Amino acid sequence: MAMLRTAPVMSSKASFSWNLGWSKREAFTPYAFLLPSFVALGLVFFYPMMHVVVISFHSDTIGAARFVGLDQYVKVLRSSYFPPVMWTSFLWSAGNVLFIWVVGLGTALMLDRNFPGRPLARAMFILPWAIPYVAACLIWGWMFDYEFGVLNYLLQGAGIVDHKVNFLLACPDALVSLTGVSVWKLYPLATVMFLAGLQTVPPEFYEAAKIDGAGPIQSFWHITLPGLRNVSIMLVLLMTVWTFGRAFTIIFLLTEGGPAGCTENVVVRSYLEAFKFFHIGTASAIGVIVLLISLAFSSVYLAFAYRKGLQDA
Amino acid sequence: MPRLRKIKRLLWESLFYATLLLLLVSVVFPFYWMIKTSMETGAGLFSFPPRFLPNSYAMEGYRAVVQETPIGLWLRNSFIVAFGSTIMALVAGVSGAYGLSRFRYRGKGSLALVILTTQMMPPLVLIIPIYTIFTKLGLTDSLLGLILGNFAFALPVVIWMMKSIFDSIPFEIEEAARVDGASWLTILLRITLPLALPGLVATGIFTFLSGWDEFMLARTIVTATDKWVGTIGLASFIGVYVTSWDQILAAATIFTLPPLILFLMVQKYFIAGLGAGAVKA
Numbered sequence: 027m028a029m030l031r032t033a034p035v036m037s038s039k040a041s042f043s044w045n046l047g048w049s050k051r052e053a054f055t056p057y058a059f060l061l062p063s064f065v066a067l068g069l070v071f072f073y074p075m076m077h078v079v080v081i082s083f084h085s086d087t088i089g090a091a092r093f094v095g096l097d098q099y100v101k102v103l104r105s106s107y108f109p110p111v112m113w114t115s116f117l118w119s120a121g122n123v124l125f126i127w128v129v130g131l132g133t134a135l136m137l138d139r140n141f142p143g144r145p146l147a148r149a150m151f152i153l154p155w156a157i158p159y160v161a162a163c164l165i166w167g168w169m170f171d172y173e174f175g176v177l178n179y180l181l182q183g184a185g186i187v188d189h190k191v192n193f194l195l196a197c198p199d200a201l202v203s204l205t206g207v208s209v210w211k212l213y214p215l216a217t218v219m220f221l222a223g224l225q226t227v228p229p230e231f232y233e234a235a236k237i238d239g240a241g242p243i244q245s246f247w248h249i250t251l252p253g254l255r256n257v258s259i260m261l262v263l264l265m266t267v268w269t270f271g272r273a274f275t276i277i278f279l280l281t282e283g284g285p286a287g288c289t290e291n292v293v294v295r296s297y298l299e300a301f302k303f304f305h306i307g308t309a310s311a312i313g314v315i316v317l318l319i320s321l322a323f324s325s326v327y328l329a330f331a332y333r334k335g336l337q338d339a
Numbered sequence: 340m341p342r343l344r345k346i347k348r349l350l351w352e353s354l355f356y357a358t359l360l361l362l363l364v365s366v367v368f369p370f371y372w373m374i375k376t377s378m379e380t381g382a383g384l385f386s387f388p389p390r391f392l393p394n395s396y397a398m399e400g401y402r403a404v405v406q407e408t409p410i411g412l413w414l415r416n417s418f419i420v421a422f423g424s425t426i427m428a429l430v431a432g433v434s435g436a437y438g439l440s441r442f443r444y445r446g447k448g449s450l451a452l453v454i455l456t457t458q459m460m461p462p463l464v465l466i467i468p469i470y471t472i473f474t475k476l477g478l479t480d481s482l483l484g485l486i487l488g489n490f491a492f493a494l495p496v497v498i499w500m501m502k503s504i505f506d507s508i509p510f511e512i513e514e515a516a517r518v519d520g521a522s523w524l525t526i527l528l529r530i531t532l533p534l535a536l537p538g539l540v541a542t543g544i545f546t547f548l549s550g551w552d553e554f555m556l557a558r559t560i561v562t563a564t565d566k567w568v569g570t571i572g573l574a575s576f577i578g579v580y581v582t583s584w585d586q587i588l589a590a591a592t593i594f595t596l597p598p599l600i601l602f603l604m605v606q607k608y609f610i611a612g613l614g615a616g617a618v619k620a
Contacts, residue, residue: 053444055442055523056438056441056442056443056444057438057444058438059434059435059437059438059441059442059523059527060434060435060438060439060450062431062434062435063431063432063434063435063436063438063494063498064435066431066490066494067435067457067494067495067498070487070488070490070491070494071457071465071491071494071495074464074465074468074469074472074491075460075464075465075468077468077471077472078464078465078467078468081467081468081471129362132358132362133362136355136358136359136362139355141355141356141359147359147363149603149606150363150366150367151362151363151366152602152606153366153367153370153599154366154369156548156595156598156599156602156603157370157595157598157599158551158552158569158570158573158594158595158598159552159554159570160552160554160569160570160573160574160591160594161373161573161591161592161594161595162369163574164373164573164576164577164587164588164590164591165369165370165372165373165588165591166369167577168372168373168376168584168587168588169369169372173385173387174384174385174386174387174389176372176389179387179388179389183388210365210366210369214366264458267458267459270461271459271460271461271462271463272461272462274462274463274554274555275554275555279574279577293461293463296463296467297463297555300463300467300470301470301559306467306471309463309467310464310467310468313461313463313464313467314464316461316463316464317459317460317461317464320459320460320461321456321459324456324459
């Protein structure tokens with residue numbers, strides 16, 4: 027990227043009054059631009075983050091929290107709820123990322139082709155993304171309804187199931203249903219990212235492959251997929267971290283972690299600890315654990331991706 | 340031989356359109372079902388098998404929601420929160436993004452990394468301390484508190500998106516202007532921002548939509564009903580407020596319309612801006 031270092035030499039002759047200060051001023055400029063952002067970021071972002079760590083070192087007693095060191099962490103890690111909520115969170119992220127990637131890529135490949143009505147189709151595919159989460163929960167909650175819901179009717183009519191499905195009130199089913207809502211809401215983002223990625227693959231590559239006698243599957247495997255490598259790496263990272271640490275509204279509104287806790291993930295658990303049972307210290311400890319896992323995952327993942335050559339892909 | 344090829348091609352084409360249609364239906368059907376249900380009246384709602392066309396266009400649900408719930412107030416509050424936090428995040432974030440994009444300085448890489456790290460943050464880690472801090476400051480149950488909270492969520496996103504947009508604009512014009520004696524601030528406001536306008540709009544809309552959609556923080560720090568935002572109002576329909584699905588989904592439709600319209604208006608910029616960010620990242 028072009029740098030400003032070339033500029034000072036010329037103008038320092040013209041403007042005598044700031045001759046002395048010129049290079050210092052220019053060296054200072056970036057910090058002047060960064061200062062407002064970072065002061066704001068520090069106040070509303072990093073200060074609260076420090077605060078949550080401090081809270082996590084204190085007891086749950088309201089109004090008279092004592093410093094207890096790492097006790098909250100030990101308590102959480104040893105608790106009977108921690109393994110199952112971690113497992114649910116893991117399943118949730120794995121299911122979401124897998125389906126978002128597959129459906130997102132499939133849709134992008136279809137929308138990349140030329141067909142009549144493509145602009146309209148592209149606009150429609152983005153719709154779920156524009157709908158607020160709470161509204162999406164209400165729609166799906168109604169469609170999932172055991173007695174009057176349209177989904178049971180459609181599934182039975184298509185012969186996929188022979189009895190009504192208890193979408194939200196039976197155990198593994200609820201987790202599958204909620205994952206479906208989440209994928210429906212998130213995969214348009216993947217489609218947009220993949221569509222942008224597809225534009226960066228030079229068309230000559232495909233022509234060359236065709237001349238060499240490669241079929242559509244071969245050129246997909248050897249040209250399209252490698253061309254989407256950077257987008258895929260970023261997408262999988264973001265989606266994993268988001269679905270792990272941010273999955274709240276859909277679960278909280280549609281099942282509140284039920285039935286029998288089988289959709290309760292770490293985020294919902296921490297939220298309930300904080301604002302239902304008022305165990306602020308415990309909730310903070312869970313939050314910090316989620317943050318540490320996210321950071322550890324991202325650094326290992328990125329290190330791995332870069333080692334294999336993110337740039338030359 | 341050519342005949343066989345033609346048949347194969349035809350099969351491929353029909354498979355393509357069939358899959359496309361199926362995907363399209365799965366995307367659009369929930370929308371259709373929301374609007375269809377919102378227009379129905381009692382009997383049509385609870386019929387099984389369900390009817391695929393509304394049994395009335397009476398808009399009874401809409402009338403009931405508008406008259407019997409303070410949905411207008413909720414929407415107004417949502418708008419104030421989303422708009423306020425967006426403006427704040429844009430003002431505070433643009434200069435930082437410009438600094439990150441344009442200048443070389445000690446620690447540049449690590450600063451950018453810090454911003455990326457904020458994307459790894461589970462919102463809960465912010466909401467718990469924000470709750471305790473706001474309780475001390477008396478900012479719970481206020482729209483200002485919600486604006487500040489959403490500002491905190493939005494700021495790193497704005498910095499990150501605007502940085503990638505500035506990165507895609509060539510620096511030479513700005514350097515030339517600098518040589519001619521313009522100050523960096525003038526350059527940012529007069530040259531760079533106008534060039535980055537589509538990206539700025541996309542970033543602003545993105546931030547606005549996130550604020551409009553925010554549920555967890557609002558659910559936590561707001562209890563007074565006159566400070567409810569749309570997400571809290573809608574969520575309250577589950578179980579408490581009313582039980583008729585026509586009213587619930589009428590409210591959901593009303594709440595979905597503003598972001599949807601906004602979204603369709605700037606869809607092109609939006610997708611281009613995000614796409615560019617994705618490819619660069």
